Amino acid sequence: xxxxxxxxxxxxxxxxxxxxxxxxxxxxxxxxxxxxxxxxxxxxxxxxxxxxxxxxxxxxxxxxxxxxxxxxxxxxxxxxxxxxxxxxxxxxxxxxxxxxxxxxxxxxxxxxxxxxxxxxxxxxxxxxxxxxxxxxxxxxxxxxxxxxxxxxxxxxxxxxxxxxxxxxxxxxxxxxxxxxxxxxxxxxxxxxxxxxxxxxxxxxxxxxxxxxxxxxxxxxxxxxxxxxxxxxxxxxxxxxxxxxxxxxxxxxxxxxxxxxxxxxxxxxxxxxxxxxxxxxxxxxxxxxxxxxxxxxxxxxxxxxxxxxxxxxxxxxxxxxxxxxxxxxxxxxxxxxxxxxxxxxxxxxxxxxxxxxxxxxxxxxxxxxxxxxxxxxxxxxxxxxx
Numbered sequence: 357x358x359x360x361x362x363x364x365x366x367x368x369x370x371x372x373x374x375x376x377x378x379x380x381x382x383x384x385x386x387x388x389x390x391x392x393x394x395x396x397x398x399x400x401x402x403x404x405x406x407x408x409x410x411x412x413x414x415x416x417x418x419x420x421x422x423x424x425x426x427x428x429x430x431x432x433x434x435x436x437x438x439x440x441x442x443x444x445x446x447x448x449x450x451x452x453x454x455x456x457x458x459x460x461x462x463x464x465x466x467x468x469x470x471x472x473x474x475x476x477x478x479x480x481x482x483x484x485x486x487x488x489x490x491x492x493x494x495x496x497x498x499x500x501x502x503x504x505x506x507x508x509x510x511x512x513x514x515x516x517x518x519x520x521x522x523x524x525x526x527x528x529x530x531x532x533x534x535x536x537x538x539x540x541x542x543x544x545x546x547x548x549x550x551x552x553x554x555x556x557x558x559x560x561x562x563x564x565x566x567x568x569x570x571x572x573x574x575x576x577x578x579x580x581x582x583x584x585x586x587x588x589x590x591x592x593x594x595x596x597x598x599x600x601x602x603x604x605x606x607x608x609x610x611x612x613x614x615x616x617x618x619x620x621x622x623x624x625x626x627x628x629x630x631x632x633x634x635x636x637x638x639x640x641x642x643x644x645x646x647x648x649x650x651x652x653x654x655x656x657x658x659x660x661x662x663x664x665x666x667x668x669x670x671x672x673x674x675x676x677x678x679x680x681x682x683x684x685x686x687x688x689x690x691x692x693x694x695x696x697x698x699x700x701x702x703x704x705x706x707x708x709x710x711x712x713x714x715x716x717x718x719x720x721x722x723x724x725x726x727x728x729x730x731x732x733x734x735x736x737x738x739x740x741x
Contacts, residue, residue, distance in 0.1 A: 515550065519543045617649040624653045634659075661685045668692060672699040 453468045469477070522543030530536050539545075541562065545555050573584060621631055635652045638644050644651075658681065665681035680699075684690055 515547075519547050522546070620649055620653060624656060626653060626656055630656075658685060661688075664692060668695055668699070671696060672701050672704055675699055 453470045455466060455468050456474075457464065457466050459465065526536060526540040526543070530540075541559075545559070548555055548558055573581060576584060621628070626634070631649075631652060634656055635647055638647055638652065638655055661684040662677070662681045664684055665677045668680055669675040669677045680695065684695070
């Protein structure tokens with residue numbers, strides 16, 4: 357009976373110990389209970405490092421099995437997430453290129469483009485649009501400047517027309533009636549006023565200039581006055597005739613010059629396009645201005661020899677191109693090889709080869725090392741014996 361009661365007490369004690377988390381157990385019974393358990397140790401997660409979870413894993417086999425199941429579930433979730441990411445990547449790769457439909461020059465075009473290609477085309481179209489905008493602004497500014505310039509031109513034309521009409525009115529009236537109403541120099545005053553010149557001083561200068569002429573004219577009789585007027589008229593007629601003759605002579609000279617230049621170009625076998633190119637080349641390369649036709653045609657002859665001289669000067673530094681070109685022009689049978697030989701091209705080439713070989717050679721090693729010096733000294737000592 358006493359043995360049965362003792363067993364019941366022991367069973368109740370074990371139950372109370374498990375329920376209370378083994379608070380009343382001593383160290384020996386705790387170690388024994390742990391040693392009797394049969395379970396597999398698992399890696400602890402950072403959350404399991406707390407004292408409470410350690411005791412749960414160590415004392416409760418069911419919690420350890422649940423943790424294993426949770427870890428398995430986590431691993432399965434990770435694998436599923438990896439698979440989903442890979443599927444998304446594959447979908448992105450497949451969807452890298454998309455079909456786009458657009459119109460180009462009025463025609464429907466269908467094309468497969470990736471995002472990078474679309475971005476590059478968009479950036480390029482933006483740059484082109486920006487340039488078109490700048491050109492449009494420049495065009496508008498140019499149109500404004502041109503409009504302002506045209507307004508100024510029209511203003512000047514209208515002013516000169518008014519002045520010309522004023523002069524024609526004076527001349528026509530005097531020609532018909534022989535008299536002048538008002539001041540015939542009024543159009544001159546209007547012009548000078550617009551130019552900002554002091555009209556009063558100009559009028560005084562004209563008055564004192566014409567006063568002696570008017571005095572002498574008043575002292576003449578009718579015959580003298582008629583002769584005086586005819587003389588003044590003939591003076592201006594001759595002046596106009598001389599001006600017309602001079603313009604005609606200049607025109608004839610220009611035509612003769614053109615004929616001469618065209619004949620020279622034909623003889624040299626140079627077209628108008630070649631002539632303009634040669635002229636531009638002389639102006640840009642040598643800074644020459646106001647070139648004559650003979651100079652341009654001379655350059656047409658000299659240019660091939662000058663090109664040969666430039667090639668030779670590149671191979672032999674320090675060579676005077678102009679001198680070599682003169683020699684080649686004076687002696688056309690001279691070959692480039694002969695000229696290079698005379699200028700010392702072989703020596704220059706030899707020096708270049710020597711410098712290249714020096715760069716490729718390894719650093720010099722002294723012929724006598726310390727071991728050789730020791731053996732030589734030992735040999736001398738042996739001979740002395």
